[in-house]
Amino acid sequence: MQDYFKQQTEWLNTWQEQQQNLTKQFASWSEEQTSGVPGATQYQAPGNFEDLLKMQQDLVKQFSGFGTDLQQNIQQVLGGKLPSEMLQQFNFNILQEFHKSWLSNLQFPGGMQNPFAGGQNWSDPSSFLNDFMKQQNPFFSTFGSGNMTDELQKMFGMLGMMQGSKLPGGDLYSQLFTNFQSMFNQLSNTGTSQGFEKLLETFTSWKEQTDQYLLAPQVGIDRETGQDISKAISLSFDFMKSFATMSKLIEETARKAGNRFQAKLVERSLNNEPPIKFSDFCNLWSKENEAVFLDVFGTEEFSKTQGEFAASGMRLKIQINGLIEKVVDQTPIALKRDVDLAAGEILQLKRDLRKSRKQQQELASEAKTARETVAAVEQRFQKLEAALVKVQAQAETAEKAAKSTLAEKSKPAPKKAVSTTPKTTSKAKKPAATSAESVRTKK
Amino acid sequence: MNNTQQFQESMEEFKGFAENLKKGIENLASIDEVLLGQTAKDLVFEDGKRKLYRYQARNKKVCPVPTLIAYAMVNRYTMLDLQPNRSMIRNLLDQGQDVYLIDWGYADRMDRHLTMDDLINGFMDDCIDYIRQQHQIDAINLLGVCQGGTFSAIYAALHPEKVKNLITMVAPIDFSTNDSLLFSWAKHMDVDLMIDAYGIIPGDMMNQSYQMLAPFSLTVQKYVNMVDIMGDADKLSDFLRMESWIFDSPDQPGEVLRQNAKDLFQENRLVKGEFEIGGQLVDLKNISMPVLNIYAEFDTLVPPAASKALLDYVGTKDKQELSYPVGHVGMFVSGKTQATLAPRIDEWIKQRI
Known part of the structure; x- marks a missing residue:
């Protein structure tokens, strides 16, 4: 390479x-040449x-x-x-x-x-740029008259899939799709929105006749399928109508933008500043076109028209998806809705799992806190116990000392020794209380 | 100017075009790969497609409270780290911030039923808990960008105890404005139909909407201008990186988009105190931590009116606003912000640690 x-x-x-x-x-x-005779009109x-x-x-x-x-x-x-x-x-x-x-x-x-x-x-550079925009920009290409037929072909492709399938009443549908397709094929010869509107009128009368067969089908034709197809045709009609409205709006805007650009070109030429360079010309073309289109894009009318166009397309898509799914449903192929259901279940399981994990974490955290509290209480208890043992030992020592002192003092008079015992006990308890307070303070 | 001069000028330009093209071809041939988001980072936590990264420190003195960045789902976080000399993340690291980042990944059909609750109370909360545990702290700094800013404000209102400081950047909060075409278009879209038809909304469809905000500049003019810079290898690489980011648009989980479009864009429930996720009502008054709200003055995607409103609804008294004279993307890549944005954020955070 x-x-x-x-x-x-x-x-x-x-x-x-x-x-x-x-x-x-x-x-x-x-x-x-330019340094030649002044006033010469013809160059050699x-x-x-x-x-x-x-x-x-x-x-x-x-x-x-x-x-x-x-x-x-x-x-x-x-x-x-x-x-x-x-x-x-x-x-x-x-x-x-x-x-x-x-x-x-x-x-x-x-x-x-x-x-x-x-x-x-291209007759001039701006027509080239216009063509470029129509072909290369997905938005504008959607509304180009050539692509209107492409859009319909996509639709026929989907309907054709059904035609090729084993739908009951195959002959009727076959004839119906053929008529439907040939009618819209005329679009390729319809360059204007007016022609398109005329075509829609024909479509309306054709649909009314078709509905007689679809909504009250003859014996042997599945009533539900007939109704589904009738609905698809109605929705395709709505889609075409909104398509036409949107195309008309884009068409009008493009014309307005073209006029504005031409006016700017003239203005620049009159001011002796024609856009000579390719980049200058292109800049001017982009700037002037964009200004007009953005003005229109910012209106409520555009937002509504775009919204209606998108909605009619989605309705048709949903209906055709449903029809195709009915056909595919008879085969072992997984449908989108099967995948969606599975995805929903998997997601729900993940949510449940996350919830359990969070609960487990919370419980673990609570258990940890409880364990820490128990440990702290145990520690405190141990300290208290140790303090108590110490106090008891001190008390015993004090008692022993007291007894021994008393014994020595009371040898000559035993009766006195008995009466002093409670006092000695109350004195021994005092250090114990002091010791317990200091533990609490530490705590 | 006469015809001769005009002709000469055109020929000169044609010659220049060929010259640029020639150099451009050489440059294109020598470019190995267009890489974005190259600042060193480690994967520290993940849940399927969604990942949490921690960036490697670039400053010895690191802020003790880490900052989690939540970017939008509609584009990729690589905008924050486009290239070494245009990287908000790298600039924050240089300031000593400890940066984590949520990568929402690329949604597919399996994410059809994913909701905002799954993302905000689910993955975002898991990430924040992970960081809190790792750093043994109660709360972290949360920095939300664009849609990620909306998510961050919602999260902060629901879990204020886990957010120490909240920073929102070019984040839509009040959707009542029609200053952006996207806002006015979204109000007339039948989102239910769109999601029922597609299940998961193609990223290309989203991208097309963004292009329509400047249909001629972004589809024709940009590529005409591209030829002028093709001869400069560095500029061409910059251009390619930006283009790669623009077209790197993940598909959108249907239920997330449904709630985003209906509850926020169409019904503006967040500022009305009527927005609910996971059975919880979101009250922006619960945002009691310090808030820094950053917006772009010439933003056509998220107009200033939609961002600025946040400070009117939060409960905290410590709230600050910062703006730059740039557009939405310019906030992260413009020369005007590269030198000052990260230091300002860093300074604001450090004053509150």
């Missing part, structure tokens, strides 16, 4: 050198000028092929590195096509014919 880029780079280098030579020659020629092109321009034209052709190759190669080289949506935007071919279009609209001096003018698809 690197070789490819190298080869293309070399080619571009050569092209660039030739380009520079051409421009230099042209510049020297034009200087010659140099003898080799047309050949040079032909060469230029050939190079542009070569460049065009190169642009296509380059596009493909960039997709291959960067395919794994960048998101595919982004790669779609790397449309070098379109950029260089724009330059071709730009060159083709140049007014050559001296009334010379523009060699780039032939074989272009």
Whole structure:
């Protein structure tokens, strides 16, 4: 792949050198012309000028092929590195096509014919940009008249799936879908919203007739299926109507934006500031178009129209999904709703699991707190016990000491010794109380 | 200017285009991989697709109270760490913050029934408990960005005891405004139908809505301008990183989007005190911890009016507002914020630790 880029780079280098030579020659020629006799109205092109321009034209052709190759190669080289949506935007071919279009609209001096003018698809650069927008922007492309048929084809694709399935009453449905499709195929020849409205009128009368077969079906045709299909047709009708309303709004806005852009172009030309450069022109085009569209996008009418369009599309999608599911339901293929149900159950299990885990954590935390409290109480109890033992020992010692003192003192008079015993006990308890207070304080 | 000059100028530009393209091709060929979110981090906790990361410290003196960042689900957190010289996360680490981050992952059909309760009272709470346990602290700093800011405010109102400081960035709180097209469009969308039809909302669909906020600038003009910078390898890499982030839009779990769109965007229940998750009513008055609310003055996704309202509803008296003259994304990547945003957040947190 690197070789490819190298080869293309070399080619571009050569092209660039030739380009520079051409421009230099042209510049020297034009200087010659402009320094000519004042008031001269006709320029004389140099003898080799047309050949040079032909060469230029050939190079542009070569460049065009190169642009296509380059596009493909960039997709291959960067395919794994960048998101595919982004790669779609790397449309070098379109950029260089724009330059071709730009060159083709140049007014050559001296009334010379523009060699780039032939074989272009766009009458002017802004029509090129408009086409670009319609084709490349998903929003605008949705409402392009060509894509209206594409949208319908998608719908027919889904209905066709059903037609190919084993629906009861196959013949009736087959005929119905054929009529339905041929009617909307006329859209490809309908360029205006007015034509579209006329078509919708035809559709309405056709639907009324069809409903006679679908809502009161003949023997052998499943009533429920008939009603489902009738509903799908009604919804497709609603979808087309909202599609037409939205298209009309976009169409009108695009026209308004185009007028504003043209007016700006004229204004700039009158002020002798025409957007000569491609980037200037493009900037002006973007700015003026965007201003008009954003004004419309900001209105409640647009929000409502867009909302209705989206809703009618969703209703139809839901109905067709349902019909397809009914068909697929007869096969062992898992339906979306089966997957959704399974996903819902898994999620609920996860929620329950999380709840249990949280409860477990809370219980563990409570248990931990309880264990810590018990441990603290035990510790305190042990300290109290130790203090008590100490106090008891002190009391015993004191008692022994007292007894011994008393015994010594009471040898001559034993009766006195008995009466002093309670006093001695009460004295011994005092240190014990003091000791217990100090434990509490520590605590 | 006459035709000759015009022609010459156009030819010159065409030549410049070719030159840029040539250099651009060389640059594209030499770019190995477009990498985002490269600041070193460790996976510390996970629950399926959802993960909690802890960033490796970049400063010896680390703040004792860690900060958990909750980004939006509608885009990827890599916006906060786009590249080394444009990384709010790296800047916070440099200031000495201990940064954790929630990665909501990429939702798929299995997340069809996932609710805001699962995310906020579920995973976010698990992450916060994990961090509290690891650091042996009662409460952490919570920094919510965009939709993650809304989630963070809800969490802080439900679990104020676990949040020491709350920082919200470009977070929508009051949805009554129509200053953003997204807000006015959302009010007319039948979200129930959308979720019943899709189950899980494709990220591309969300992305398309964002592009429509500036339909011409973001789809044509940007790529025309791209050619001008293709010749500069660094600028081209910056451009590619930003593009990678833009198109990296995860699909949205249906039930989360349903509640987000209906209860918040359409009925504005949060500021009315009527928003409920997991059977609990969310009262923003319960946000009693210090709050720093940061918004972007030119934000077209989350307009200032939607963000600024938070301070009117919280219960705390220690509340502060900070704004920058940037847009939504500019808040994280603009040169105007790179030098000052993280230091301001760091300073505010440290004053309250």
